[in-house]
Amino acid sequence: MQRTMIGKVEPCKSVKIQGFVEHLRDKKSMQFLVVRDITGSIQVTIEKEKLPEIAEKVSGLLVDSVVTITGEVFKSEFVKLNGMELIPTSLEVESYSEALPIAKDSSIDQKMDYRWIDLRDPKNIAIFKISTFIEKCMRDYMINCDAIEIHTPKISVQSSEGGSEVFKVDYFGQPAFLTQSPQLYKQMAMSAGFEKVFEIGPYYRAESSFTNRHATEFMGFDVEMSYIESHHDVMDLEEGLIKYVLERVSQNYGDVLENVFNTKVVVPTNIPRLKFKDVVEILEKEYGYKSIKNDLDQESEKLIGKYVLDKYNSEFVFVTDYPFEARAFYSMKCEEDPKYTKSFDLIWNGQEITSGAQREHRYNVLKSQIEEKGINSENMKDYLEFFKYGCPPHGGLGLGLARFFVKLLNLQTIKEVCYIFRGPNRIKP
Numbered sequence: 001m002q003r004t005m006i007g008k009v010e011p012c013k014s015v016k017i018q019g020f021v022e023h024l025r026d027k028k029s030m031q032f033l034v035v036r037d038i039t040g041s042i043q044v045t046i047e048k049e050k051l052p053e054i055a056e057k058v059s060g061l062l063v064d065s066v067v068t069i070t071g072e073v074f075k076s077e078f079v080k081l082n083g084m085e086l087i088p089t090s091l092e093v094e095s096y097s098e099a100l101p102i103a104k105d106s107s108i109d110q111k112m113d114y115r116w117i118d119l120r121d122p123k124n125i126a127i128f129k130i131s132t133f134i135e136k137c138m139r140d141y142m143i144n145c146d147a148i149e150i151h152t153p154k155i156s157v158q159s160s161e162g163g164s165e166v167f168k169v170d171y172f173g174q175p176a177f178l179t180q181s182p183q184l185y186k187q188m189a190m191s192a193g194f195e196k197v198f199e200i201g202p203y204y205r206a207e208s209s210f211t212n213r214h215a216t217e218f219m220g221f222d223v224e225m226s227y228i229e230s231h232h233d234v235m236d237l238e239e240g241l242i243k244y245v246l247e248r249v250s251q252n253y254g255d256v257l258e259n260v261f262n263t264k265v266v267v268p269t270n271i272p273r274l275k276f277k278d279v280v281e282i283l284e285k286e287y288g289y290k291s292i293k294n295d296l297d298q299e300s301e302k303l304i305g306k307y308v309l310d311k312y313n314s315e316f317v318f319v320t321d322y323p324f325e326a327r328a329f330y331s332m333k334c335e336e337d338p339k340y341t342k343s344f345d346l347i348w349n350g351q352e353i354t355s356g357a358q359r360e361h362r363y364n365v366l367k368s369q370i371e372e373k374g375i376n377s378e379n380m381k382d383y384l385e386f387f388k389y390g391c392p393p394h395g396g397l398g399l400g401l402a403r404f405f406v407k408l409l410n411l412q413t414i415k416e417v418c419y420i421f422r423g424p425n426r427i428k429p
């Protein structure tokens, strides 16, 4: 007999179902099981006297054991769950579960230890269904823009963002790194004449951050595009992407977001763009906040998020033109004031989700910016080669997918949306 998914089960049918035992009540004369697969749950009712063999198997079961059950489905006004029950004709135990080591109210870190059990929660499965859909929408959007999908290597002799936050790898005796982002290789695609590329792939950051928005390995959505006039072209693309994705999510998962995650999708109409130096003034004037130096800290991201929500009724804001001091060596400087760069961050409800910029594509300027940052240009020799034989003006962005999902689903920490979270003291399971 073929398996019927529980979500498709109807009364007056013979079915075979398979799934986890979600709930179990063993009474004097009756047993009630709730069995769950990825599409739903159903009650299985066993009269002990009529079905002694099945009853004996069930009496040895614990919750989360895996079963295959065949039987007849009946309508029942006494059953709350979908108003029907399955009366079994056979029951096989595929796998016995021991007593579960975690419960719904366990701490997030206890749950992480047993992530595969934690993931069985239908709410968690919904997170991954939605993230699958979002990545598909992002991919669709980019393909509609004639972009090429690339997969850059994650092992490299060059570290992409500079600094010390890199994981070292012993590559057959030669020192190598796990890439901090696809930055250098997606720029290579511009020199290769690909004109517009995107990638969904992992970033590795050896930063010892214990926050609800930092992981040491996380997935990024990256874009790089040629022949732009400024970073505003990149923001235009991202604005279109965000609108497209949120519209599709709202059409396809709006009810799940409301009922399961208690939140609503607000599709932006126009995302305001504010220059970094204006943001510094706004925060000082509006909130007396004076601690910004060359970059926005977490508090100032929150405040500017609040400001644009109040003033523009927007959950999103692009903060643009950051000081060169706060940005990577490859950011292009502003012609009118080279202290600043043609860069931006996208902030969603008070948290950075994207960084982007026009990149410096002129070999000599790039080389001198590398030196200005105190990086030995010898170490960037292979990267610099990309710019020696013709390279179009270009720019791009990197969006942290986990941060995007946390904001969309109104959750607390990226631990909840990473399939298996990696942090400074978490490398298991």
Ligand code: ATP
Binding pocket: 161, 205, 207, 213, 214, 215, 216, 218, 220, 352, 353, 354, 355, 398, 399, 400, 401, 402, 403, 414
């Ligand atoms: P932050 O200042 O918040 O640490 P960053 O400026 O180092 O971030 P970028 O290097 O610009 O971040 O990376 C691009 C995007 O990747 C960020 O906008 C963010 O969404 C995401 N991101 C960066 N670092 C992390 C991290 N450790 N864990 C999860 N996502 C991250």
